[in-house]
Amino acid sequence: MIDYNKYTYNGWGLSKEALQTLEKLINDNSLTSAVEFGSGQSTHFLEDIGIDYVSFDDDTYYAAPFENVIISDLKELDDSSFSKVINNEVEYVDVNLNFKRPQRKHTRQKNCFYTIKKDLILPKFDLVILDGPNGNGRSLAYNFLKSYLLPTSFILIDDYTHYPFEDHLKLTYPNSEIVHEYKVGRDEWCIYKINI
Numbered sequence: 001m002i003d004y005n006k007y008t009y010n011g012w013g014l015s016k017e018a019l020q021t022l023e024k025l026i027n028d029n030s031l032t033s034a035v036e037f038g039s040g041q042s043t044h045f046l047e048d049i050g051i052d053y054v055s056f057d058d059d060t061y062y063a064a065p066f067e068n069v070i071i072s073d074l075k076e077l078d079d080s081s082f083s084k085v086i087n088n089e090v091e092y093v094d095v096n097l098n099f100k101r102p103q104r105k106h107t108r109q110k111n112c113f114y115t116i117k118k119d120l121i122l123p124k125f126d127l128v129i130l131d132g133p134n135g136n137g138r139s140l141a142y143n144f145l146k147s148y149l150l151p152t153s154f155i156l157i158d159d160y161t162h163y164p165f166e167d168h169l170k171l172t173y174p175n176s177e178i179v180h181e182y183k184v185g186r187d188e189w190c191i192y193k194i195n196i
Contacts (some may be wrong), residue, residue: 001022001051002019002045002048003025004016004020005039005077007019007044007045007074009041009166010065011167011186012040013040013041013042013131014041014042014045014129014156014189015119015167015187015189016035016157017182017187018134018156018182018187018189019042019045019182021118021182022042022045022129022156023045023049023156024049025127025191026051026127026144027030027051028116030076031051031053031126031127031154031156032051032052032139032182033052033053033124033126033127033130033150034046034052034054034125034126034127035053035056035122035125035127035129035148036051036054036055036056036100036127036128036131037055037056037113037128037129037131037132037133037138037141038055038057038060038129038130038131038132038133039055039056039057039062039063039132039147040057040063040064040131041064041070042129042131043055043064043066043068043069044064044071046067046129047064048066050136051127052144052159053057053068053100054068054070054074054122054123054125055068055069055070055133056069056070056114056116056132056163056183057069057070057072058071058072058073058074058114058132058133058147058164059071061088066137069098069160070114070130071129072114072115072116073101073114073115074101074102074109074110074112074114074115074133074137075096075097075099075100075101075102075113075114075115076099076100076101076102076103076110076112076136076137077095077096077099077111077112077113077140078099078111078163079111081095081098081099081111081166082111082140083145085140086139086140086143086168086171087171088143088146088171088172090144091142091144092113092119092140092144093116093117093118093144094118095116096113096115096116097117098184099151105134105165107136108135109133109135109136109137109187110136111132111133111135111136111137111140112135112137113135113138113140113141114133115119116144119146122148122171123148124150125145125146125148125149125150125153125157125170125173126149126150126154127153127154127155128141128145128149128153128154128156129155129156129158130155130156130158130165131156131158135163136163138157138165138191139163139164139168139169141164141175142168142169142172145172146172149162149194149196150196151195151196152193152194152195152196153193153194153196154179154191154192154193154194155176155192155194156189156190156191157169157171157189157191157192158188158189158191159188159189160166160188160189160190161183161188162188166178166190168190169192173192173194173195173196174195175195176192176193176194176195177192177193177195178190178191179191179192179193188195
C-alpha cells in the first residue's frame with residue numbers, strides 16, 4: 001500500500017489524485033514498465049510501487065536521485081523541424097542532435113524535448129508519464145515512442161489543456177482513446193489508451 005501523504009504536492013509534480021489513479025491503472029491492467037518524462041515525485045512513486053521504469057529529466061536539482069533517471073539536455077527544435085516531427089515526416093532521433101539548448105529554462109519552453117541519441121537502447125513500455133519538459137515540446141515524445149510502446153499502452157499527459165497535446169497524440173496514434181480525464185482547478189491531466 002502506497003503512503004500518499006509522504007509525497008509533496010506543490011503544483012509542479014503530479015497530484016495525489018493522479019498518483020492514486022496511476023496505481024489503480026497499473027494494478028488493473030498488470031502494467032510492468034514505464035517511461036517518464038520529467039522526473040520528481042512521480043519517480044519516487046514508481047520506485048515505491050515497484051514497476052520497472054526509465055525517467056528522463058534535464059536538471060539534477062529537480063530530478064529524483066535514482067539510477068533509472070537519465071539526465072539529458074534539452075534541445076530546442078526550429079518551428080519547421082518541430083512540425084515535421086509532430087506530423088511524423090521525420091523521426092525525432094534523426095534531427096534532435098542538430099539543435100541547440102533552449103533559450104528559456106524551466107517554463108514555457110518552445111519546441112523543446114530531451115536529447116536522445118539513436119543508439120539509446122530502451123525496453124518496451126506499457127505506461128508513459130508525460131510531465132516534462134515544460135512547454136509544447138512534450139508532443140515530441142509521441143514520435144520518439146513509436147519504437148518503444150507495447151501494442152496496448154497507456155499515457156498520462158499532465159497539463160494536457162496547456163497545448164494541443166491531444167491533437168498531436170492523435171497524429172501518431174489515431175486509434176488512441178481517452179480513458180480518464182481530471183480537471184480540478186489547475187490540476188489537469190488525462191490518460192489515453194494507445195492501441196498500436
